Amino acid sequence: MKFQIIDAFSDEVFGGNPAGVVLLEDGQGFPSDEVMLKTAAELRYSETAFIKKIGDKTFHIRYFTPAAEVDLCGHATIGAFGAMLEWGIIEDNQNYTLETLAGSLNVQINDGFIFMDMSEPIRIATIENEQKKAELAVIMGLKPEDILMNPDIVSTGLPDIMMGVRSKKLLNAINPDFEALSKLSEAYEVTGVHAFSLGEDGSGITADCRNFAPLYDIDEEAATGTSNGALTYYLFEKGMIKPEERNLFIQGEAMNRPSKVMSKLSVADGKPKIQVGGVYKKLAEGEIYI
Structure with missing residues (x-):
């Protein structure tokens, strides 16, 4: 099997979020889950995508962290x-169909910029109990008053807690208790916490973000497409994002891997549709002998 290492959501190597990409040979079925888990762990990236071509413009992709399979991964899709x-x-400059555990999605490529559909956005729950908000704040190394608005659990393929903080300084100061965050993520049945601070007026930045998913062996991630898709919906519901506008999320600066994630929300027949996209840079490629 051939593989590549791709830095997603960046036009420079060592930027963005690196993903492993494994291409199955024509006619080859997916290896066992155990083999794919071991391969993901061996490549040592937060997610590895395994690609099976099932038609001229249709692909089936499965996503593995070093710890488990996940339904969808934005940066690994890019x-x-x-x-x-x-x-x-x-x-x-073509459109493709992607089959995932999160459903059938459309992928558009325009001059090297890759835009992918997210799953239908869902607000699963709101954390409005003051004691629960305080618990979340303490686990993230913050004070309860540092949290901006009630956090929501939102999914556009993977559920995450959307947690706004009042400034970029506070965002940079987040220092989670990872063991406690893993237990909290398990209790809420979420992937992790997507923390953000709103961009300043005139900056062109919708929000600065950090993402934490220790339950899946990912203490922090440099770019997360599904989470920023969920954040797009969260901010749309709050009246902070307008349909058809492009939104820019900056992530990974705290890890010295700056990433630019673009999103767009449209509404058709009363239903919101979210797309997330970015560019990429190839770092390495080779063969896997299994």
């Missing part, structure tokens, strides 16, 4: 389609 562009399997 990485997967970037890798397929590099291999010459797909072409620029």
Whole structure:
């Protein structure tokens, strides 16, 4: 099997969020879950995408962290389609269909910029109890009054807690108790916490973000497409994002891996649709002998 390492949501190597991408040979079925888990752990990135071509413009992708399979991963999808562009399997300025555990999604490629559909956005719950908000704040190394608005659990493929803080300084000061955050994530049945501070007026930045998912062996992640898709919906519900506008989320600065994640929300027949996208840079490629 061929593989690549792709830095997603960045146009420079060592920026963005790196993902492993493994391409199955024509006619080859997915390896066992155990093999894919071990491969993801061996590649040592937060997610590895395993690609199976099932039609001229249709692909089935499964996503594995070093600890478990997940339904969808934004940066690994950007990485997967970037890798397929590099291999010459797909072409620029085309639309493709992606089959995932989160459903069938559309992927658009325009001049090297990859835009992917998110699953239908769902607000699962709101954390409005003051004691529970205080518990979340303490686990994240904050004070309860540092949290901006009630946190929501939102999913556009993976559920995360959307937690706003009052300034970028507070965002940078977050220092989670990872063991406690893992237990909290398990209790809430979420992937983790997507923390953000709103961008300053005139900056062009919608929000600065940090993402924490220790339950899946990811203490912090440099760019998360699904989480920023969920944040797009969260801010739309709060009246802070307008339909059809492009939104810019900056993530990974605390890890010295700056990432730029773009999103767009549209509404058709009363239903919101969210797309997330970015560019990529290839870091490495090779063969896996299993």
